[in-house]
Amino acid sequence: MIATPYLLYLGHSNDHAGIKTSRGLAVFRPEICVGEFRHDDCGLTLGLQRMDFATAVAAGARTLILGVANAGGTLGDDLVADAIAAMEAGLDIASGLHERLKDEPRLVEAARILGRKLHDVRDPQPGIPVGNGKPRAGNRLLTVGTDCSVGKMYTTLCLARGLAERGVKADFRATGQTGILVAGDGVPLDAVIADFISGAIEQLSPARNDGGWDLIEGQGSLFHPSFAGVSTGLLHGAQPDAIVLCHDPVRKHMRGLSHFPLPGLAETLEANIRVARLTNPDVRAVGIALNTSEMAEDKARALCARTADDFGLPCSDPYRFGVDAILDTLLTAPAKAGAKVTA
Amino acid sequence: MIATPYLLYLGHSNDHAGIKTSRGLAVFRPEICVGEFRHDDCGLTLGLQRMDFATAVAAGARTLILGVANAGGTLGDDLVADAIAAMEAGLDIASGLHERLKDEPRLVEAARILGRKLHDVRDPQPGIPVGNGKPRAGNRLLTVGTDCSVGKMYTTLCLARGLAERGVKADFRATGQTGILVAGDGVPLDAVIADFISGAIEQLSPARNDGGWDLIEGQGSLFHPSFAGVSTGLLHGAQPDAIVLCHDPVRKHMRGLSHFPLPGLAETLEANIRVARLTNPDVRAVGIALNTSEMAEDKARALCARTADDFGLPCSDPYRFGVDAILDTLLTAPAKAGAKVTA
Numbered sequence: 001m002i003a004t005p006y007l008l009y010l011g012h013s014n015d016h017a018g019i020k021t022s023r024g025l026a027v028f029r030p031e032i033c034v035g036e037f038r039h040d041d042c043g044l045t046l047g048l049q050r051m052d053f054a055t056a057v058a059a060g061a062r063t064l065i066l067g068v069a070n071a072g073g074t075l076g077d078d079l080v081a082d083a084i085a086a087m088e089a090g091l092d093i094a095s096g097l098h099e100r101l102k103d104e105p106r107l108v109e110a111a112r113i114l115g116r117k118l119h120d121v122r123d124p125q126p127g128i129p130v131g132n133g134k135p136r137a138g139n140r141l142l143t144v145g146t147d148c149s150v151g152k153m154y155t156t157l158c159l160a161r162g163l164a165e166r167g168v169k170a171d172f173r174a175t176g177q178t179g180i181l182v183a184g185d186g187v188p189l190d191a192v193i194a195d196f197i198s199g200a201i202e203q204l205s206p207a208r209n210d211g212g213w214d215l216i217e218g219q220g221s222l223f224h225p226s227f228a229g230v231s232t233g234l235l236h237g238a239q240p241d242a243i244v245l246c247h248d249p250v251r252k253h254m255r256g257l258s259h260f261p262l263p264g265l266a267e268t269l270e271a272n273i274r275v276a277r278l279t280n281p282d283v284r285a286v287g288i289a290l291n292t293s294e295m296a297e298d299k300a301r302a303l304c305a306r307t308a309d310d311f312g313l314p315c316s317d318p319y320r321f322g323v324d325a326i327l328d329t330l331l332t333a334p335a336k337a338g339a340k341v342t343a
Numbered sequence: 344m345i346a347t348p349y350l351l352y353l354g355h356s357n358d359h360a361g362i363k364t365s366r367g368l369a370v371f372r373p374e375i376c377v378g379e380f381r382h383d384d385c386g387l388t389l390g391l392q393r394m395d396f397a398t399a400v401a402a403g404a405r406t407l408i409l410g411v412a413n414a415g416g417t418l419g420d421d422l423v424a425d426a427i428a429a430m431e432a433g434l435d436i437a438s439g440l441h442e443r444l445k446d447e448p449r450l451v452e453a454a455r456i457l458g459r460k461l462h463d464v465r466d467p468q469p470g471i472p473v474g475n476g477k478p479r480a481g482n483r484l485l486t487v488g489t490d491c492s493v494g495k496m497y498t499t500l501c502l503a504r505g506l507a508e509r510g511v512k513a514d515f516r517a518t519g520q521t522g523i524l525v526a527g528d529g530v531p532l533d534a535v536i537a538d539f540i541s542g543a544i545e546q547l548s549p550a551r552n553d554g555g556w557d558l559i560e561g562q563g564s565l566f567h568p569s570f571a572g573v574s575t576g577l578l579h580g581a582q583p584d585a586i587v588l589c590h591d592p593v594r595k596h597m598r599g600l601s602h603f604p605l606p607g608l609a610e611t612l613e614a615n616i617r618v619a620r621l622t623n624p625d626v627r628a629v630g631i632a633l634n635t636s637e638m639a640e641d642k643a644r645a646l647c648a649r650t651a652d653d654f655g656l657p658c659s660d661p662y663r664f665g666v667d668a669i670l671d672t673l674l675t676a677p678a679k680a681g682a683k684v685t686a
Contacts, residue, residue, distance in 0.1 A: 193535070194532060194533050197537050197573075198572065222575075232571050
């Protein structure tokens, strides 16, 4: 187990999307976050108190969460130096980066000498099976997206809370490092061996017979040339009854790829429904989630209304405006929803 | 390096598709295969001399190739016992199974005591990058399929030989354990970490400016619910200018999944073209390859002719009838080929 509470690392980042792990914890588990660590050239904040490592330890922090990401997930020299300083001050280290703490000799040596723990939350558990695509009992919803980092985890967590508030049993199924740190459990899907992607999701979200819902956190995008394989296996393993399409309306190009434009919403819905039908022919779209955090409220509400009208699906910013309309559609009879979406 | 020549293991197998690694070596590298090992309940043969381990060693064999596969790629007790007996007789062991020789304590212990080597050809090399989808120079062909084990490696190797015979530079790019053993190089794609699937193919088949072709061995199928993520990332990483669709006309259901029917050829072509266009909008289909090994020759020729007519693409069994028509289409101007295929 990772010792709480946490100090959240922002480092030198000026990339909003790059600090999503730190931000996700601040938003969904504020009760276990004592502060944030950032260098002077970091233009971002989570609204937590800025602390150096010694101050954080004095305030009770037990673990530094390296909640930053770059394409490839590498451990740069800056990050290594900061992690060593944090251990010297008394903190354990947890990371969701692809490059593992345990594979960096300087960190392993410092942890050994100082008696600190290194946690790599991106290491999958052993024993993941090959997927079999057999229909299984239960209700499952999967969030999908036009791109990476467009709000799939937020949307999924908001839907889980919304269902619980309506008295419907609902479990959030985490597939990324932030979700795993938030939920305390899950599978770091992008670190699973390629042949086992869909099997990992079948294992994460097994048959259920209690009438409740599994709300599965989506990853990547069918239109992201780096990660579409992950998204494809996730769709097949999830066998979703319902999908919610997530999108960032101010995103200019695919994350990390300035030469790649974003796909359209209609194209993305159609492709996801088509791929999902391989393992669940009855899949339907039940809503569109927009991340409008960069937009004024009136413009954001107008965009949601226009999008809902265009697609015949409820549309909201789940974190800002709630998920009631999407849940209404989810909980009504299948034939009544998503009528305009064909594939 | 793996010591040659090889003894090819068939074990207890009665599954033609399950011994494809052993068979691929016997077909494409006969000069380094001294014999085959099979138990009395094995109904298959590669046409090589049947040998026990001692006889194989006396005939010069240096390495036993565990060229059998089952879904999940596990090392059963039978396989472990045979491998230990082979090491006792004097052979090294090479395996393409998911479950690694080096992770089986009984094998590691026996190898240590006997001074034998264990080779896991499914271990990818370190340093695979995340894919970036940037257009790169060179000509690339990828084989795709309706299912796993329908002849993608055979087709790719036949095309490489055919191009070489015409004086066109051509390199076979292996993505599976058999291909790697045949070519002496490649990436075991299904063992790559999910986030790096397309990057592995970008690395395997880098930009080339000599006018030659990279012929990339396909894996899985967009319609296989266990492995479609691998196929998707492979399509995006390959940026193929040309695809050849491979199919087994007597296959009744998706490999390993008796509840899953095979997709149609038209549906498979359309889906592959659609997915491939994300990283190469100019991709075209240049042929269909049927594995007709279970059919009489006249029926096989008739089926190829009918399929060619239905799709407006050359169709052949590459191993049985050659690849001339497919190469003619490949080497002509793009606009003239695949006119009937739209997606």
